[in-house]
Amino acid sequence: MIKLISIVKFISLFVLLLILGGCWDQKETEEQAYVIAIGLDKAEESENLVKVTYLISNPEAGTAAVGGGSSSEPPREIISFEAEDFVTSRNLANTVIAKQITYDILQIIVVSEDFARDDDFVRWIYDATKSMEIRRDSKLLITKEDTLTFLEINQPKLETRPHEYFKMLFARGKETAMLPVSDLNTFFRITEADADLFLGIYGTTEKSEKQHGKEPDQVIAGEFHYEGETNPTEFAGAAVFKEGKMIDVITIEDTRLAFLLNPTMNGVDILASFPDPFDENYHISTRVNKISDIKIKMDLKKEQPEINVTLPVSIDLLSNHSMTEYQLNEQNKEKLKKSFEDTLEKLFKDFVKKTQEEYKTEPFGWSLIARKKFLTIPEWEDFDWMKTYPDMKVNITVNVELGSFGRQGGLPSLEEVRD
Numbered sequence: 001m002i003k004l005i006s007i008v009k010f011i012s013l014f015v016l017l018l019i020l021g022g023c024w025d026q027k028e029t030e031e032q033a034y035v036i037a038i039g040l041d042k043a044e045e046s047e048n049l050v051k052v053t054y055l056i057s058n059p060e061a062g063t064a065a066v067g068g069g070s071s072s073e074p075p076r077e078i079i080s081f082e083a084e085d086f087v088t089s090r091n092l093a094n095t096v097i098a099k100q101i102t103y104d105i106l107q108i109i110v111v112s113e114d115f116a117r118d119d120d121f122v123r124w125i126y127d128a129t130k131s132m133e134i135r136r137d138s139k140l141l142i143t144k145e146d147t148l149t150f151l152e153i154n155q156p157k158l159e160t161r162p163h164e165y166f167k168m169l170f171a172r173g174k175e176t177a178m179l180p181v182s183d184l185n186t187f188f189r190i191t192e193a194d195a196d197l198f199l200g201i202y203g204t205t206e207k208s209e210k211q212h213g214k215e216p217d218q219v220i221a222g223e224f225h226y227e228g229e230t231n232p233t234e235f236a237g238a239a240v241f242k243e244g245k246m247i248d249v250i251t252i253e254d255t256r257l258a259f260l261l262n263p264t265m266n267g268v269d270i271l272a273s274f275p276d277p278f279d280e281n282y283h284i285s286t287r288v289n290k291i292s293d294i295k296i297k298m299d300l301k302k303e304q305p306e307i308n309v310t311l312p313v314s315i316d317l318l319s320n321h322s323m324t325e326y327q328l329n330e331q332n333k334e335k336l337k338k339s340f341e342d343t344l345e346k347l348f349k350d351f352v353k354k355t356q357e358e359y360k361t362e363p364f365g366w367s368l369i370a371r372k373k374f375l376t377i378p379e380w381e382d383f384d385w386m387k388t389y390p391d392m393k394v395n396i397t398v399n400v401e402l403g404s405f406g407r408q409g410g411l412p413s414l415e416e417v418r419d
Helices: 002-020 089-093 121-129 147-153 162-175 184-193 252-260 330-359 366-371 377-383 385-391 414-418
Strands: 032-042 050-057 076-083 100-102 108-112 139-143 198-204 234-242 245-250 270-275 283-290 295-299 306-317 393-402
Touching: 032 076, 032 147, 032 162, 050 147, 050 162, 076 089, 076 147, 089 100, 108 121, 108 147, 121 184, 121 245, 184 198, 184 234, 198 245, 234 252, 245 252, 245 330, 252 270, 252 330, 270 330, 295 366, 306 330, 330 385, 330 393, 366 377, 377 385
Parallel strands: 032 100, 032 108, 108 139, 139 198, 306 393
Antiparallel strands: 032 050, 050 076, 198 234, 234 245, 270 283, 283 306, 295 306
């Protein structure tokens, strides 16, 4: 009996050793080249090829080495070439790169606008669903120029490590609603549902003299004018996709409107300015936040389907250049609140009208709510959201709750200061 137990223990130990020995193919960090971003462009040689660009990050750059110093290697490496796809292209890259190419920490798929507007773009991007190494939460970034030019010119001054730079930039863009929530998973889900618009992050290193509007938020990447010494790359606004193809670019303002009207989007910190209802020469700087869930009621059985949206927001005042008294004057406070509501409702109305007349569908995720109104999938398909949405009646009501008036709420009148 004792001998039998000893044999069982030996066999168990042997099996455990086999299981623990699964790291036979392990690669050390310094033996791998970590691709942070993959760029995709049209190939010049053939329609059956794609131009692939790799942004390879050096994880040791900017960190302390064993000897107490820092790595002397550059923080990044860029290579661009034509291939049949961006999955098997890793082997081709090894003709000039000694380390093993890996997608283990891939963060971004970068696509040129020219390629994103191509009818065949969707064929190539779906290669990302085949590779186990490409994560579905990888961001989708659209660039005005070709991706090689974009990645070469994009050189941050304060954060040289590209993986940290992009991570912080996209996180902050989401918090301020200046950039959409754009990843491969969302792109594939919306494309396959064939009902809504997908919004992708838009960026460029090119400067444009023209601007979409007069207000600071009415810009897209490349239209923000500034002086100084910094990275020339701008990320602002969103690329609009319909049925897997890019059709337009919208401004920061429209991106924020789409964010606010989406019931699944919360936790933003939007800084925006509104016309001052007491002095047309000034604007009031504010912080806008959702204070509770957006309410959406749909009546899709009517001859003209109707959508009623109620959006509750809190607005904090961050400036008061007209030096109007609000905190102790209820009449002024009510006028200010009504002015905010009217301004927001007009912005929403104009943007919804644009989605109905130009895009023929919406980026707000409303179709997900509409689906629940139908008992079967065939009923939903017969309703045909894209065909019906342009003729729907959409009513949007904004309920504003005035929040903080600043650390010092009350201000002296201009006459008091000057007397």
